[in-house]
Amino acid sequence: MGSSVIAVAVLTGLSTGLGLIVAIGAQNAFVLRQGIRREHIVPVVVICALSDIALIAAGVGGLGTLVTSAPLVLQVARWAGAAALTVYAVMAMRRALRPSALVAAGGGDDTGRRRAVLTALAITWLNPHVYLDTVLLLGSVASSHGDQRWWFAIGAMIGSIVWFCTIGFGARLLRGVFARPGAWRVLDLVIAAIMLAMAAMLVLGA
Template sequence: MNLTDFFHSAGLGMATGLALIVAIGAQNAFVLRQGIRGEHIVPVVAVCALSDAVLIAAGVLGTGALMTAAPDAVVVLRYVGAAFLVTYGVMAARRALRPQSLKSEGPAHDGAKRSLTAAVTTVLALTWLNPHVYLDIALLGSIASAQGTQLQWWFGAGAMLGSIVWFASLGFGARYLRGFFARPLSWRFLDGGIAVTMVALGTGLALGA
């Protein structure tokens, strides 16, 4: 086994991790919105990356397989996560329908600034109450174990790096869209899209999709 094997395993981990997280979902939608608003980007990105690091490490250690073997826990998470997503979707729909909350003053653009505690609590819930994340971690864990004991942590490190790169790009890159979102109508479209996404995800979870 040589250095090329280690880098290949890390690259595979990064590609696999990105394939699982680079998709339109509740967590990504929230990070994008915070990035556009310019609110608490560093802590939100850090929470996402650190949460992923913990989950990926758990998957490499075999916790993902344990979650797969405990279907009752996944069922509970599914309904709690579904309720949270639908509630968040309804809140986004209300923002889209209320023009008074779509002001273009200051970095937030659309009304009252979200507190740091609220932002961190929301992103934690969107991350940890999503049962799909545990299925993804089970998948990552199984792929990591297939790499062998010498390479599985290189695979995990690659997946963690992919998570950091993605969330940093999403959070800090969103500022380039601020010109477009200076218009209230743009915020209506964004919040409308988030509402549809959240409610669809929540309904899918509740129905077991």
């Protein structure tokens, strides 16, 4: 009986976690782009997965109550996130307007790696929706599982790891499609549109 209850909690956490992160957003779009280009994908995937794990643990551990009691924190994060998303949207549009830069390889460039790492951190930690979804929502759902809430958390953490590894390392399968600069232009324009839309949602308090 105990093992079946644990299994249900883990599977519920897995499905709930995937349901929250699978929808294409700024973070997923960025990971997808890095994966297609095969640029610094390991640190980007690790940062996104570990960040989700930390946020899930915080939510299940009760941080959600603290966040709701400090609305100023979410307000600061909202405006900082909107600013960061706007900057990255402009960068994506600039790439789309410069075809010669679209197919350039990042290789082992330290500057490129640092930029990728900082972008992954900013898109993850400066997005208030991350706290609302991962900390508050997952935390509240986990609490409904009582003593099994940490098994629920483990399931959600597994979901995050599986998802980011899938879109990060699996994106190389689309490399053939993106052998043409035109395809990169479309992708970067889509990424820019997603980031601008999310920035607008944050500013409007959506």
